[in-house]
Amino acid sequence: MVRTSGAATGPIRNDERKANRMSDQLQGKRALVTGGSKGIGLAIAEALAKEGVEVAICGRRDNELRLALEDLQKTAPHTKTTACVADVSRPAEVLNLFTHIDRELGGLDILINNAGVGIFRPTADLTIEEWDQMLGVNLSGTFYCSRLALPRLRKAGGGFIINISSLAGKNPFAGGSGYNASKFGVNGFSEAMMLDHRNDNVRVSYIMPGSVDTEFSGKAAQEKSGWKIAPGDIADIVLHILRMPKRTLISRVEVRPSRPGKS
Numbered sequence: 001m002v003r004t005s006g007a008a009t010g011p012i013r014n015d016e017r018k019a020n021r022m023s024d025q026l027q028g029k030r031a032l033v034t035g036g037s038k039g040i041g042l043a044i045a046e047a048l049a050k051e052g053v054e055v056a057i058c059g060r061r062d063n064e065l066r067l068a069l070e071d072l073q074k075t076a077p078h079t080k081t082t083a084c085v086a087d088v089s090r091p092a093e094v095l096n097l098f099t100h101i102d103r104e105l106g107g108l109d110i111l112i113n114n115a116g117v118g119i120f121r122p123t124a125d126l127t128i129e130e131w132d133q134m135l136g137v138n139l140s141g142t143f144y145c146s147r148l149a150l151p152r153l154r155k156a157g158g159g160f161i162i163n164i165s166s167l168a169g170k171n172p173f174a175g176g177s178g179y180n181a182s183k184f185g186v187n188g189f190s191e192a193m194m195l196d197h198r199n200d201n202v203r204v205s206y207i208m209p210g211s212v213d214t215e216f217s218g219k220a221a222q223e224k225s226g227w228k229i230a231p232g233d234i235a236d237i238v239l240h241i242l243r244m245p246k247r248t249l250i251s252r253v254e255v256r257p258s259r260p261g262k263s
Contacts, residue, residue: 025243027052030105032097034058034088034145035115037068039214040164043231044112044238049076051239053110056101058086080105088115088141089133098148109156111149112238113142113186114164123177131178138182139189146193150202158201162238163190165206167256183208187252194251203249205241209234210256227261 035041036057069083082104086097117137153159169183194204213228
């Protein structure tokens with residue numbers, strides 16, 4: 001809550017001061033959320049925009065992206081938000097995305113690599129195209145975006161890269177060979193990039209959710225599963241990472257449903 005001159009009354013408690021400082025910490029920062037048109041990505045974009053972070057989102061489908069941008073503008077009408085169609089598995093489209101960010105936001109402070117694809121079938125039944133799609137979006141896309149974000153973060157004096165991975169990045173399962181491979185890769189890539197750039201004041205983290213209640217699981221949006229993690233829960237974790245003092249890095253987070261039900 002913002003208190004204006006002449007506003008009503010009463011002393012501000014210490015916990016209110018702390019909350020205001022935490023909010024001010026993010027105010028005016030600039031963020032890119034890939035795969036930001038729905039699910040976890042949109043929840044993160046909304047949470048950032050509410051904190052006064054200028055947000056760019058990308059996705060592969062123009063109609064979904066337009067609807068998501070309208071939603072963001074309603075959620076945070078006084079915060080700058082923008083959108084750009086981009087398939088992060090294609091380097092030329094990623095370059096165009098970052099050109100858009102430079103033009104619209106003037107730089108970058110936060111990158112959330114959230115775009116992801118999951119195709120689940122036995123290895124013998126997995127096509128080369130499906131394998132390439134998962135590795136291209138989940139792993140190569142994370143690299144392409146990080147590679148272009150890093151010089152912008154350094155120019156800004158530092159920043160954050162948060163990669164949305166999965167518990168599938170440490171726990172293999174039948175039917176998940178391609179998805180497991182991509183997420184194991186994201187985890188290893190994140191840890192190495194953290195070591196590469198921690199002295200550039202770039203903090204790299206990755207989040208490994210278990211079952212999240214999104215369309216990614218194959219169910220329609222209206223078929224909610226109350227026992228699953230809500231997309232907003234992941235957004236809260238992102239905000240917590242971003243609010244940590246400069247001396248502290250949360251390098252990885254595992255999060256799972258507290259009482260798993262039946263899929």
